[in-house]
Amino acid sequence: MKRSILASVGVTAAFAGAIAIATVFSGEAPAQARKEAPLYLQGAASVAPWKRYSDWPQRDMSKFNTLAKLASPPAPKEVRKLTGPVTGDAANGAKLVADRTRGGSCLACHVMGQAGNADLPGNVGPDLSEIGNAGREDEWLVNYVSDARVYNPETVMPPWGTHGLFNEQEINDMVVFLKTLKAPAKFRAVLDDPTKRPAPIETRDNLDDLQNPGMWAVERAQDLWKVNGPSGSSCATCHANTAALKTWAVAMPKFEPRLDKVVSVEEFVYRHAKATTGADWLMQSNENTALAVYLRFIANGQIIHVDTTSPGAKAALARGKELTARKLGQLNFACLDCHDPAKGGLKWIRGQWLGEQKGQYDHFPTWRTSLQSVWDIRKRFQWCQVNIRADELPPDAKEYGDLELYLASVNDGLKMSVPGIRH
Numbered sequence: 001m002k003r004s005i006l007a008s009v010g011v012t013a014a015f016a017g018a019i020a021i022a023t024v025f026s027g028e029a030p031a032q033a034r035k036e037a038p039l040y041l042q043g044a045a046s047v048a049p050w051k052r053y054s055d056w057p058q059r060d061m062s063k064f065n066t067l068a069k070l071a072s073p074p075a076p077k078e079v080r081k082l083t084g085p086v087t088g089d090a091a092n093g094a095k096l097v098a099d100r101t102r103g104g105s106c107l108a109c110h111v112m113g114q115a116g117n118a119d120l121p122g123n124v125g126p127d128l129s130e131i132g133n134a135g136r137e138d139e140w141l142v143n144y145v146s147d148a149r150v151y152n153p154e155t156v157m158p159p160w161g162t163h164g165l166f167n168e169q170e171i172n173d174m175v176v177f178l179k180t181l182k183a184p185a186k187f188r189a190v191l192d193d194p195t196k197r198p199a200p201i202e203t204r205d206n207l208d209d210l211q212n213p214g215m216w217a218v219e220r221a222q223d224l225w226k227v228n229g230p231s232g233s234s235c236a237t238c239h240a241n242t243a244a245l246k247t248w249a250v251a252m253p254k255f256e257p258r259l260d261k262v263v264s265v266e267e268f269v270y271r272h273a274k275a276t277t278g279a280d281w282l283m284q285s286n287e288n289t290a291l292a293v294y295l296r297f298i299a300n301g302q303i304i305h306v307d308t309t310s311p312g313a314k315a316a317l318a319r320g321k322e323l324t325a326r327k328l329g330q331l332n333f334a335c336l337d338c339h340d341p342a343k344g345g346l347k348w349i350r351g352q353w354l355g356e357q358k359g360q361y362d363h364f365p366t367w368r369t370s371l372q373s374v375w376d377i378r379k380r381f382q383w384c385q386v387n388i389r390a391d392e393l394p395p396d397a398k399e400y401g402d403l404e405l406y407l408a409s410v411n412d413g414l415k416m417s418v419p420g421i422r423h
């Protein structure tokens with residue numbers, strides 16, 4: 001009995017569908033019955049299993065948090081008591097605070113008197129040149145350097161001791177050195193003073209191919225557009241011109257119900273090409289990046305505006321926002337520690353200026369002058385993790401989709417300007 005009711009419902013639905021289709025096709029503008037873009041829904045959209053770029057640091061950081069898992073050791077619950085005054089080697093301490101191989105060490109964020117008188121110190125943290133006069137207890141200093149979270153859960157400073165960047169004696173050596181700091185820093189040159197160093201301003205014309213070699217991607221994509229894939233068709237077979245695609249990229253990334261994740265231009269290019277032309281243009285391959293540049297290039301000048309209202313998008317946005325605050329890797333930094341002006345943003349970490357999130361998205365993929373290559377946003381995400389000693393995720397990771405949607409929403413209202421050009 002039940003079964004026949006269901007069957008008849010099915011039939012009715014099928015009829016209703018037929019009528020709806022008939023209505024659409026009898027209308028004047030069948031083009032408005034917009035088809036869903038075909039997507040290849042199986043498997044990964046980037047190299048799987050993902051393997052880190054061979055010219056990037058290969059440290060195994062699996063003991064620490066990533067954007068996909070929590071693994072870092074917990075913060076200490078109590079202050080470590082000292083039995084007497086701290087003892088150590090101040091000269092060794094002076095070396096350690098400047099040791100770049102220890103996660104950039106202290107000068108990355110602090111001016112430290114004579115130790116700050118070289119090497120472009122940063123200013124994410126306070127100037128410690130006179131910390132020796134501040135009347136700080138030895139116990140407080142040792143604990144603060146070892147793991148500042150014991151006093152300040154919101155600290156930006158890495159837990160140098162807990163995360164194994166310095167051992168106990170090395171921390172003591174640095175504290176003994178800090179206690180010798182009693183006079184304002186004297187800088188050799190104005191630029192050594194991070195408070196006087198002017199913020200870099202990008203003035204090159206990113207759409208001039210003489211100034212931006214990244215423009216190669218636009219040319220390459222125009223060629224690829226016409227190349228037949230294994231299925232015997234090319235992008236041009238179905239998209240004779242790009243007029244209909246002109247504003248598409250400004251609404252990307254977007255939540256894609258068929259994959260239950262946020263899909264970027266790059267992931268779309270892989271899955272759509274695979275489903276239509278049969279081309280295998282994995283994310284971060286040359287072809288993929290070229291097409292991703294091109295699809296944004298034709299949207300240049302248009303206003304970035306992503307959907308954040310569908311239930312899937314809303315949930316992804318909330319997850320993405322949360323991920324920007326997650327502490328990652330051995331250095332225990334969250335994206336916001338470096339890119340929120342309330343923390344490290346708009347300050348110097350050593351010689352590198354930390355930009356804020358607004359303005360970090362509109363120009364991706366971007367030409368990197370220092371690396372002579374075009375990076376998509378996922379590669380930038382990956383580097384911002386490997387650089388803080390966190391394991392990166394594969395480019396097509398769901399978490400990156402969430403993060404990218406959030407970043408795009410912060411950049412809402414800016415004009416697309418791709419390919420960008422950056423240091």
Ligand code: HEC
Pocket residue numbers: 097104105106107108109110124125126128131134136141144145148152154155156157158160174178
């Ligand atoms: C990523 C930036 C960063 C690095 C690297 C860093 N610090 Fe800090 N440090 C801070 C910030 C920011 C503060 C201010 C409060 C806070 O966030 O904990 C601080 C505060 C301090 C203080 C407390 C100063 C006071 O009197 O209140 C000491 C001491 C200190 N840092 C020592 C060090 C030492 C030693 C190193 C290297 C082993 C180091 N810091 C590396 C960012 C950093």
Ligand code: HEC
Pocket residue numbers: 034035036037038225233234235236237238239244245248269272273276277279291295
């Ligand atoms: C077999 C036909 C076919 C081929 C080949 C094809 N596409 Fe599409 N494409 C479609 C259809 C169908 C849509 C859905 C919207 C529409 O009708 O334009 C679409 C939509 C798109 C969109 C907009 C996405 C959206 O959500 O509406 C982009 C961008 C796009 N294609 C790029 C490409 C690129 C790049 C290639 C070459 C790798 C390509 N297409 C090859 C059929 C094709």
Ligand code: HEC
Pocket residue numbers: 324333334335336337338339349352353354355356359360361366377380381384385388403422
């Ligand atoms: C230790 C500090 C640090 C942390 C933590 C960090 N970044 Fe960065 N980030 C940088 C530096 C340095 C640059 C290059 C200078 C700049 O443009 O800010 C950069 C650049 C970027 C850019 C490109 C900016 C542009 O305009 O081209 C993006 C996007 C970005 N970071 C995203 C992230 C995300 C997402 C996270 C968290 C997963 C993160 N960063 C964590 C230091 C950091």
